[in-house]
Amino acid sequence: MNIDSKIYIAGHHGMVGSAIWRALTIKGYSNLLGKTSKELDLRDQKAVSNFFEKEKPEVVIDAAARVGGILANNEYPYQFLMENLQIQNNLIDNAHKTKVEKFIFLGSSCIYPRLAPQPLKEDYLLTGSLEPTNESYAIAKIAGVKACEAIRKQFGKDYVSLMPTNLYGTHDNFDLKTSHVLPAMIRKFHEAKVNSKSVELWGSGSPMREFLHVDDMADAVVFAVENKLPEHLYNIGTGRDLSIKELAELIQKVVGHKGEIVWDSSKPDGTPRKLMNVDKMRNAGWEAKTSLEIGVKATYNWFLENKYNYKQVKI
Template structure:
């Protein structure tokens, strides 16, 4: 039986980011009446005192912790202290404030990069901490592992209802298309778009992929994650704990593809007919990151956005909202 939580006050931490925006819009669209958010200028979640004061003033019933410092391989490599430090600080502030003010349920959003580099595929929640991490994103991964473990500890010691969702690679409208900080899918979308007609003779210029292009990745449309958040908000605690005693649930689509195949799909969508080159001096990252979604499947939720459909919608958003800032 679903729980009607639509009248409760829901604080969405990070509501201006791609994930937070999608969650806000989705909850608002299905009838949630009392959503609360603060920008980073209005509330620095790294500050535990300011965060606790906000919680005392607003008294949210539910919290969705989507605030985080995020980025791709390049950003993780350049700013390791920021990635581990900022995320640890945000998580500590929000989770502690939720505990101290008696929040009914907190949903913490992690990432499947928490799993070992060579975890058995598909990766189950039980794979956590069974092997070394992928070095290129270990700083972010360690912070997200700590966030989940803090939620698990709060439940074990205090009985707090805190659940962790571990989504696979996310994409969608509102994504980061900056080549210095973006993840692979938006980066390739932008590269293919900008390479159209960019060769000296007016033909399509090459697009360069990092590494071999052979690693496989799974991609989840951000609106599907937003619906998973809604689903978990409305699922009774006992049902969640029956399938996830540690409170952790993978969120994915159960299918993956190689980066080379992703590039071919993007080329078809964008209309890019130029060559694809590989910079093999750059790292491949984790060989494969397919997640086992059996826990969430058992509860009754599955993603329903096909990859091509999601990329087409994302590309339309990119052309409408971003191209004016990135055109040559």
């Protein structure tokens, strides 16, 4: 990969896309291309086709998606299915038509069966039923994985899918209606600290989850850009998990909240456990570097600086 290769990052203003942009810039890549959703609606087949014909990128990184937590996935299943299919189909098909040789597709660990053996291996894809609370999103992402695999098999192109575990970090979404569990907890504990209140959290606290800082995810993408990976699908994670209760206690400590944590067991827990087997990526030469506590502190500091301008915590 040349340092001046034209690299298009779809979704470059999002948490993951912006982290990839930063990581590539630090490495010296200067010919980066990005469009906001107002400049280019990735759901619009004609607009995406015109964009590829005009710009002719050499590498495409698909970090664009409609994303959200359990609540958003439950309330908007059609949008999560259809919009993600439209976005990725337009990107993958037009990349192939305009002779893009390297395409990196980003998905999620929710593509694996709900009750698959732990830790999750890439081979477990399509071996069982999905988690109902995010089935629509998962089906869309599985379609993207299979499209990239088909192009790789049929045309010999370097199209690879990277499936991250739960991501968090700078530029995260802290909206309580649409955010994922970790940023939602950061906001809840912070506001409870400010108002001297208890914190109510969904579920029992027993599900096990793995979390990866977005800068580590970006580093994995840069690794995939600079190396030709021998297979089509790789898990990206730390290979370590903890319970939601343990996560809550860690965030409570980082934030400095002293009140009570109340668990609402009438709310869904989601998948009991989602730990990634990261042996394939580790054997290829990449592994995560950021500890969860340091990552949570950095994320809380970003939240304070960008949302409330409060005094930051020490890392």
